[in-house]
Amino acid sequence: MARSKNKNVGLIGLGIIGSRVAGALRNKGFQVFVWNRTPRPEQNFLGSPVEVAELCDVIQIFVADDEALLDTVKQLVPGLTAQHIVTAHCTVAPESAQAAAEIVERRGARFLEAPFTGSKVAAEKGQLVYYIGGDEATLKQVRPVLEGSSKEILVIGKIGDASVMKVATNIVTAATAQIAAEGLALVSKAGIPPELFARAMKGNASNSTTLEMKLPLILAGDFETHFSVKHMLKDVRIASALAKRFSLDLPVTEVSGDMLLAELKQGRGDADYSSVAQKYFPAAEKPMPAAAEKAIETPKPPEPAPAMTEIPPKLAEPAKSADLPQAAETAQPAEAKASNGEDKQVAPKKEETAEDLEGINLSGGFRSWFSRRASISRRDS
Numbered sequence: 001m002a003r004s005k006n007k008n009v010g011l012i013g014l015g016i017i018g019s020r021v022a023g024a025l026r027n028k029g030f031q032v033f034v035w036n037r038t039p040r041p042e043q044n045f046l047g048s049p050v051e052v053a054e055l056c057d058v059i060q061i062f063v064a065d066d067e068a069l070l071d072t073v074k075q076l077v078p079g080l081t082a083q084h085i086v087t088a089h090c091t092v093a094p095e096s097a098q099a100a101a102e103i104v105e106r107r108g109a110r111f112l113e114a115p116f117t118g119s120k121v122a123a124e125k126g127q128l129v130y131y132i133g134g135d136e137a138t139l140k141q142v143r144p145v146l147e148g149s150s151k152e153i154l155v156i157g158k159i160g161d162a163s164v165m166k167v168a169t170n171i172v173t174a175a176t177a178q179i180a181a182e183g184l185a186l187v188s189k190a191g192i193p194p195e196l197f198a199r200a201m202k203g204n205a206s207n208s209t210t211l212e213m214k215l216p217l218i219l220a221g222d223f224e225t226h227f228s229v230k231h232m233l234k235d236v237r238i239a240s241a242l243a244k245r246f247s248l249d250l251p252v253t254e255v256s257g258d259m260l261l262a263e264l265k266q267g268r269g270d271a272d273y274s275s276v277a278q279k280y281f282p283a284a285e286k287p288m289p290a291a292a293e294k295a296i297e298t299p300k301p302p303e304p305a306p307a308m309t310e311i312p313p314k315l316a317e318p319a320k321s322a323d324l325p326q327a328a329e330t331a332q333p334a335e336a337k338a339s340n341g342e343d344k345q346v347a348p349k350k351e352e353t354a355e356d357l358e359g360i361n362l363s364g365g366f367r368s369w370f371s372r373r374a375s376i377s378r379r380d381s
Contacts, residue, residue, distance in 0.1 A: 009145055010056030012072055014040055016225065017089075017116070018062030019147045020123035026313055028126065028148040030037050037068075053079030058145050065234055066096035073103045084109035086141050089130075091115050091167060091240050092233075094160035097133065101159045110138045113159045114146065115166035119213070119226045127151045163377045167242065170235040170345035174256040174273060176210045184218065188280070194219060214274045214328030221283045223268070223275040230269035233260040 003240075007030045011022050011359035014036040022032045022042070031035070033044045033055050051074050052059055053076055061072055069090050074365040076086065086104045088097060101111035122128050129152045132139055139146075139155065146153055156162045187197045201207050217223070236257040243250045259276045268275050 003014045008033065008058075009148075009289045010052035010059035011062065012036070012052060012059065013062035013064075013066065013240055014042060015091075016120045016227075016242040017118075017128075018060075018361060020120055021060070021062065021128070024124065024126035024149045025145070029146055030145070033092045046353060050079035052076075053084060057083045057085065058142055059084065059086050060145070061086065061090065063090050065090065066092040068253065069096060069100050070103070077103065077107055079088045079108035080104060081110040082108040085112065087112045087114045087142060087146070089114050091170065091235050092163055093241065098160050099135075110135065111159065112138050112142060114160045114291045115162055116150070117166070117169060120149075121226075123149065129154060131156050131162040131165050133157055142238050151332070163238075164293075165241065167235055167239045170232065170248045171250070171253045171256065173210055174232050174236055175252050176208060176262065177214055178256050178259055178276050180211055181218065181274075181280055183235045184215075184277065185280035188314055200353070217272075218274055218277040218281065221281065223271045223278070223283060225270060225272045227271050227273055229260055229275055233257060233264060233269075236260060238299050249273040261331070290323035 008031045009025055011025070011032055011034045014022070018034075018036075019042070022034055025032050026043075033043070033046055033052055034042050034111060035046050035049055035052050036042070039045065044136050046055070049059075049072060061069060061075065063069055063072055069092055070089055073086065073088075080086070082363040084104075084107075086109060088100055089327070092115075097113045101113070111134065114130045116128040116130050118128035126149045128150045130146055130150050132155045133151060136155070139231075140152075143153065156165050164229065169174060183201075184194045184197050188194045198219060201211055204226075236253060238251050239250065239256060242248075243253070259279065260273065263269070263275050263278070266278075268278070291301075
C-alpha cells in the first residue's frame with residue numbers, strides 16, 4: 001500500500017468534529033485530503049469522494065446521519081478497490097452501518113465501524129475515544145490513523161455492535177444534561193444560588209465529566225454547539241427504536257427525547273444539547289414574554305391581583321429565577337425537518353394528564369409553597 005506509507009488519509013465530512021480531526025491528523029504528520037457536500041476553502045479540498053479514493057487508501061467518514069453515510073459510500077463505490085479501508089464515524093442505526101459495510105465490501109474494500117465519544121475540544125487535541133466494530137486485521141492496519149485523533153480505541157465486536165454502544169452512551173449523556181437542568185431548577189426555586197449546586201456536585205459520587213463541562217456553561221447561559229440538539233435527538237430516537245425491537249421500556253430516554261424535541265420546536269435544533277436547560281433558564285437574548293411569564297406565575301385557583309403584588313421581593317425573587325421555562329411542547333412528535341422553529345407562538349393549551357405533569361413541571365410545588373407562605377405572613381401581620 002504505497003499511498004498509505006506516504007501517510008495519505010482521506011476525510012469526508014467537515015463538520016464540528018471532522019474538520020478538527022483533519023487538523024489533528026495534519027499535526028501528526030499525515031497528508032489529509034478532504035471532501036464535503038458543501039464546498040469549503042479547506043486545504044487539499046477535492047472535487048468528489050471518488051477523487052479522495054484515488055489519492056487515499058484510508059478514508060474516514062464524518063457525516064451526520066444514516067442517509068448521509070449511505071449516500072457517501074455509494075458515491076465512493078466507483079473509486080474503491082481491494083486496497084481501500086473505509087472507516088465510518090457517525091452515530092447511526094446498526095443496520096445502517098451493516099448496509100454501508102456491505103456496499104463497501106462488494107467492491108473488495110474493507111469497512112470498519114468506528115463511532116466516537118468526545119467533544120470538539122477533544123477532537124482538536126486528538127483525544128477522541130473510538131468504539132470499534134469490525135475485523136481485527138482491518139483495525140490493525142488502520143490503527144495508526146485512528147491513533148492520530150484518539151486517546152483510546154475500544155473494540156466492541158462485530159459491525160453494528162459499536163453503533164449500539166455509542167447510542168447507549170449517548171442516552172446517558174442526554175439524560176445527564178436533562179437531570180442537571182432539573183436539579184438546578186429545584187435549587188433555584190428554593191432560593192438557593194444555583195452556583196452552589198455546581199459546587200455541591202463536584203464532591204458528589206454522581207458527578208461526571210459531562211456535568212463538569214455542562215454545568216458552568218448552563219449557569220453562564222452559554223449554549224454554543226459542541227453536540228447539537230438535533231443530533232442528540234436523532235441518537236435518542238435510534239435508541240428508542242432499538243428498545244422497541246428488544247421489547248424494552250426506556251422511560252428516561254423517552255422523556256429526554258421529548259425535552260430535546262421541545263427544544264427543536266423552539267428553533268434551537270442547532271444549539272448544544274444542554275440547551276434543554278432553557279426550559280428553566282432561558283438565555284438572556286431570548287427572555288420570556290411578559291404575558292407568558294404572568295400566566296406561569298399566576299397560581300391556581302387565581303388569587304386577587306393585589307395579593308400577588310404584596311409578596312415580599314425576597315420571596316418572589318427565587319421564583320422568577322427558576323420559573324422562566326419555555327412552554328413545554330406536548331404536541332405529537334414531528335420530524336426535525338418539519339419544525340424549523342415554527343412553533344414559537346404560544347399554542348392552544350392541551351389537556352394535561354398526570355403523566356404529562358410528572359417529571360416535567362418541577363416548579364409548581366415550590367410556587368404554591370411560596371404563595372402559602374406569603375398568605376400566612378399577611379394574615380399574621
